[in-house]
Amino acid sequence: xxxxxxxxxxxxxxxxxxxxxxxxxxxxxxxxxxxxxxxxxxxxxxxxxxxxxxxxxxxxxxxxxxxxxxxxxxxxxxxxxxxxxxxxxxxxxxxxxxxxxxxxxxxxxxxxxxxxxxxxxxxxxxxxxxxxxxxxxxxxxxxxxxxxxxxxxxxxxxxxxxxxxxxxxxxxxxxxxxxxxxxxxxxxxxxxxxxxxxxxxxxxxxxxxxxxxxxxxxxxxxxxxxxxxxxxxxxxxxxxxxxxxxxxxxxxxxxxxxxxxxxxxxxxxxxxxxxxxxxxxxxxxxxxxxxxxxxxxxxxxxxxxxxxxxxxxxxxxxxxxxxxxxxxxxxxxxxxxxxxxxxxxxxxxxxxxxxxxxxxxxxxxxxxxxxxxxxxxxxxxxxxxxxxxxxxxxxxxxxxxxxxxxxxxxxxxxxxxxxxxxxxxxxxxxxxxxxxxxxxxxxxxxxxx
Ligand SMILES: Cc1ncc(COP(=O)(O)O)c(C=O)c1O
Numbered sequence: 001x002x003x004x005x006x007x008x009x010x011x012x013x014x015x016x017x018x019x020x021x022x023x024x025x026x027x028x029x030x031x032x033x034x035x036x037x038x039x040x041x042x043x044x045x046x047x048x049x050x051x052x053x054x055x056x057x058x059x060x061x062x063x064x065x066x067x068x069x070x071x072x073x074x075x076x077x078x079x080x081x082x083x084x085x086x087x088x089x090x091x092x093x094x095x096x097x098x099x100x101x102x103x104x105x106x107x108x109x110x111x112x113x114x115x116x117x118x119x120x121x122x123x124x125x126x127x128x129x130x131x132x133x134x135x136x137x138x139x140x141x142x143x144x145x146x147x148x149x150x151x152x153x154x155x156x157x158x159x160x161x162x163x164x165x166x167x168x169x170x171x172x173x174x175x176x177x178x179x180x181x182x183x184x185x186x187x188x189x190x191x192x193x194x195x196x197x198x199x200x201x202x203x204x205x206x207x208x209x210x211x212x213x214x215x216x217x218x219x220x221x222x223x224x225x226x227x228x229x230x231x232x233x234x235x236x237x238x239x240x241x242x243x244x245x246x247x248x249x250x251x252x253x254x255x256x257x258x259x260x261x262x263x264x265x266x267x268x269x270x271x272x273x274x275x276x277x278x279x280x281x282x283x284x285x286x287x288x289x290x291x292x293x294x295x296x297x298x299x300x301x302x303x304x305x306x307x308x309x310x311x312x313x314x315x316x317x318x319x320x321x322x323x324x325x326x327x328x329x330x331x332x333x334x335x336x337x338x339x340x341x342x343x344x345x346x347x348x349x350x351x352x353x354x355x356x357x358x359x360x361x362x363x364x365x366x367x368x369x370x371x372x373x374x375x376x377x378x379x380x381x382x383x384x385x386x387x388x389x390x391x392x393x394x395x396x397x398x399x400x401x402x403x404x405x406x407x408x409x410x411x412x413x414x415x416x417x418x419x420x421x422x423x424x425x426x427x428x429x430x431x432x433x434x435x436x437x438x439x440x441x442x443x444x445x446x447x448x449x
Contacts, residue, residue, distance in 0.1 A: 001014065017029055017396065018030045020032075022037070022048075022049035022050060023048075023049055023050045024048045024049060024050065024415075024417070025037055025048050025049075025414060025415050025417065025418055025422055026049075027049065027401065033399065034399055035396065035399050035400060035401050036399060036400050036401065036414075036422060036425055036426060036429065037049075037401050037414070037415065038395075038400050038401050038402045038412050038413070038414050038426055039401050039402060039403045039411065039412070039413050039414075040275075040279075040413050040414060040415050041279055042274070042279075042403075043216055043247075043248045043253075043274055043275075043367075043413045044273075044274035044275055044278070044279035045278055045279045045415055046251060046252065046253075046274075046275040046278045046279075046325070046329075046334070046415055046416045046417075047278040047280075047325065047328060047334075047415065047416070047417060048415040048417050051278070051280070051328075053324060053328060054278065054280045054321060054324050054325065054328075055280075057320050057321060057323070057324035058280060058281060058317055058320060058321050058324075060320070061078065061316055061317045061319075061320035061321075062317055064316075065078075065316050066316070066317065067315065067316065067317075068316055069311060069313070069314075070099075070309065070313050070314045071309055071313075072305060076314075076316050076319075078314075078316045078317075078319035078320045078323060079099060079314035079316065079319045081319070081323055082097075082099075082314075082319045082322050082323050082326075083096075083097040083099075083314075085323065085326060086272075086285060086287070086326075087287075089257065089326075090258070090270055090287050091258065091260060091261070091266065091267065092267060092268065092269075092270060092287050092288075092289050093289050093290055093291075094289060094290025094291075094293075095287050095288070095289065095290070096287070096288050096289075096290065096292075096293040097285050097286070097287050098113070098285070098286040098288070098308075098313070099283060099284065099285055099286075099313045099314035099315075099318075099319070100273075100283075100284040100285070100286065100310055100312075100313060101282045101283065101284060101310060101312050101313075101315075101318075102138070102273055102282060102284055103137075103138050103143075103245070103247035103271060103272075103273035103274065103284055104137070104138025104139050104140040104143040104144070105138075105140055105143075105284060105310065106247070106271045106272065106273055106284035106285060106286045107137045107138050107140070107142065107143035107146060107210070107245060107247075107271050107286075108138075108140045108141070108142040108143050109286040109308065110208075110210075110243060110269055110271060110286050110288075111129065111142040111143070111146070111163075112142070112308055113269075113286065113288060113292065113296075113308075114127070114129070114207045114208055114241070114243075114269075115127055115207075116296055116299065116306070116308075117288075117292045117295055117296055118207055119299070120295045120296050120298065120299040121295050123204070125204060125205055126204060126205060126206065126207050127164050127205065127207050128164040128165070128166055128201060128205050128206045128207060129146060129163075129164065129165055129166070129206075129207060129208055129209070129210060129243075130166045130167070130168055130194070130197070130198075130206060130208070130209040130210070130240070131146045131147075131148060131165060131166070131167055131168075131209070131210050132148065132167065132168055132169065132170050132171070132211065133148050133167055133168070133169055133170040134148055134149065134170035134172070134215065134218035134219070134221065134406065135147055135148045135149075135170070135210070135211075135212065135215065135218065136148075136149055136152070136212070136215065136216060136217035136218055137210060137212075137245055137247075138247075139152060141158065141159070141163075142163060144156065144158055145158040145159070145160050145163050145165050146165060146210055148167055148170075148218075149217065149218060149406075164205075166197060166201060166206070168190070168193060168194045168197055168209075169190035169193055169194070170215075170218065170221060171187070171190060171221060171223035171224065171227050172219070172221040172223075173186050173224050174359070174360045174362070174371070174379070175371075175381075176190070183224040183225065183226075184224075184226060186224065187223075187224050187225075187226050187227045187230060188230075190227075191227070191230045191231060191234060194231070194234060195234055198234070198238050198240070203238035203239060203240060206238070206240050207240070207241060208240060208241035208242070208243045208268070208269065209231075209235055209240055209241075209242060209243065210243040210244075210245055211231075211242070211243070211244060211245065211265070212244075212245045212246075212247075212248065212249065212259070213228075213244055213246065213249045213254070213258070213259025213260055213262065213263040213265055214248075214249055214254060214259050214262070214263065214363070214364055214367060215248075216247075216248040216249075216367070216405070216411065216413070217405050217406070218405065218406050219369050219371065219405050219406030219407075219409040219411070220362055220363050220367055220368060220369035220405070220409065220411055221362070222362050222363060222364055223263070228263050228264055228265050229264065232265065232266065241268040241269060242265065242266070242267050242268050242269070243267065243268065243269040243270075243271070244258075244259065244260050244265055244267035244269070244270045244271070245270075245271045246258055246259050246260065246270050246271060246272050247271055247272060247273045247274055247284075248274060248367070248413070249262070249367070250270075250272045250274070250275055250276065251272075251275040251276065251325075251326075251329060251335070252275070252329060252334050252335035252338040252365070252366075252416050253275060253338070253365055253366060253367050253413070253416070254342075254364040254365035254366075254367055255335070255338055255339030255342045255343075255364060255365030255366070256335060256339070256365070257335055258270075262364055262365070268288075268289050268292075269286070269287060269288055269289070269292075270285075270286075270287040271284070271285070271286055271287070272284060272285040272287070273285070275325070275416075276322050276325065276326075277318060277321040277322040277325050278321070278325045280321045280325070281315070281317055281318040281320075281321035281322075282312075282318060283315065283318035283319065283321070283322050329416075334416045334417070335416075337416065337417075338365055338366050338416040339365060341366055341416075341418055341419075341420065341423065342363075342364065342365035342366045342367075344420050344423055345366060345368060345412070345414075345423050345426075346361070346363065346368065348423055348424065348426075348427045349361045349363075349368055349370065349412075349427070351427070352370060352427070352430065352431065352434065355431075355434050355438075356376065356438060356447075357372045357373065357376070357387075357434060357437060357438055357441065358370050358371070358372065358373075358376065358434070359371045359372065359373030359376050359379060360373075363412070366412075366413065366414055366416060366418065367412075367413050368411070368412045368413075369405065369406075369409040369410060369411045369412065370409065370410050370412075370430075371406075371408065371409040372387055372388060372391060372408040372409070372410070372437065373408070374441075374446060374447055374448040375447065375448040375449070378448070380448050381407070381408065382407070382408050382446060384407075385404065385407045385408060386444075386446070387408045387437060387440070387441060387446060388404035388405075388407055388408035388409065388410065389404055390436075390437055390440050391404060391408075391410055391433055391434070391436075391437040392404040392410065394432075394433035394434075394436040394437055394440075395410070395429060395430060395433040397433070397436070398429040398432045398433050399429055400425075400426060400429035400430060400433065402430070410430075412426065414426065
């Protein structure tokens with residue numbers, strides 16, 4: 001048995017798929033079996049593996065300045081350049097950027113900055129955060145509490161009350177609509193529930209609402225038409241800030257620069273990680289608007305410092321990796337290419353909609369999921385996650401990496417550099433895996449009449 005504690009894994013499950021090397025969109029296990037990496041690792045390796053330009057940028061930075069921090073009056077060029085570059089890219093006025101190491105810590109930073117800001121402007125009671133059912137925002141104490149997936153909350157005794165977290169409906173029409181309810185009626189109902197929550201709690205006690213523009217770990221939920229428009233009107237009416245968690249959707253994933261662009265969101269705060277450096281080096285960014293930053297200046301002066309920072313905030317090597325990643329995205333028009341490849345992926349995935357197990361195909365750009373159901377006419381779900389787990393393994397057997405999420409949905413999130421031929425390969429392998437999975441459901445009597 002390994003000495004390692006595996007993250008987000010079943011301790012009793014000793015079978016591990018051990019990878020040894022990777023190139024482009026392909027990854028090879030310890031038996032040299034080749035897989036198409038349909039998940040960009042964990043939604044992160046936008047530029048695929050073995051990108052020589054990134055390796056060189058990282059190596060050059062290691063030779064020049066392998067470490068320097070940003071605490072108490074220190075700085076360095078890679079972090080300055082990256083902050084200025086990001087500030088120009090994001091749809092946030094006079095953006096200011098705080099660097100961290102993971103999506104989770106970036107969300108914790110925002111959680112703390114919101115408190116710092118509202119204290120600074122003399123509204124300490126404006127501190128509750130609204131999150132949504134099925135949300136995934138990471139696993140640190142605050143971010144993990146903003147996450148709503150049972151597996152991330154159960155047994156951890158997260159201090160939800162102390163953290164003042166409120167939950168509202170997940171905007172998933174397919175699994176959340178009532179009998180006979182149209183998409184518009186569904187949106188109006190869940191926005192109505194949110195308004196009720198805001199009025200009950202008091203808008204003066206609510207700082208922000210956090211949203212993934214399109215979700216990832218909860219099954220790639222794309223909210224219906226009109227949802228974000230109505231959501232933003234409501235939040236603006238009540239002076240509640242909009243916090244977009246773009247840890248998955250940032251940088252071309254949905255076919256535009258940001259998920260906010262694809263979904264028509266005008267965010268106040270944004271969180272980035274993953275694709276920011278194409279996962280060649282850990283880095284995250286918490287973006288706040290100028291009005292928040294300006295309001296905090298006096299308070300940091302009074303305290304001597306803004307007492308929040310990580311040793312590796314703005315690590316020069318991570319910043320060099322991110323700068324090179326952004327340069328390649330721009331130079332190679334990768335956001336537009338991802339939009340084109342995304343349309344092709346969804347066109348091909350739609351051919352699987354007639355498969356008896358496929359209840360819904362959803363997503364935007366190079367982000368997709370297919371939900372496997374026990375009876376597609378009645379939209380009835382499997383009672384546990386066995387089928388999704390089997391299907392993920394069946395994909396692996398055929399040389400394709402996907403991820404079973406939200407029970408029985410298979411997520412796809414291939415590198416942005418994927419070609420049409422490689423998308424065809426995904427669909428071929430997925431089709432074989434679906435046939436294996438159908439045979440498994442029949443053999444175990446899992447389909448519902
Ligand atoms: C939307 C979202 N936010 C935050 C996180 C947490 O990021 P990390 O795993 O880097 O802490 C994730 C990770 O998958 C995510 O999908």
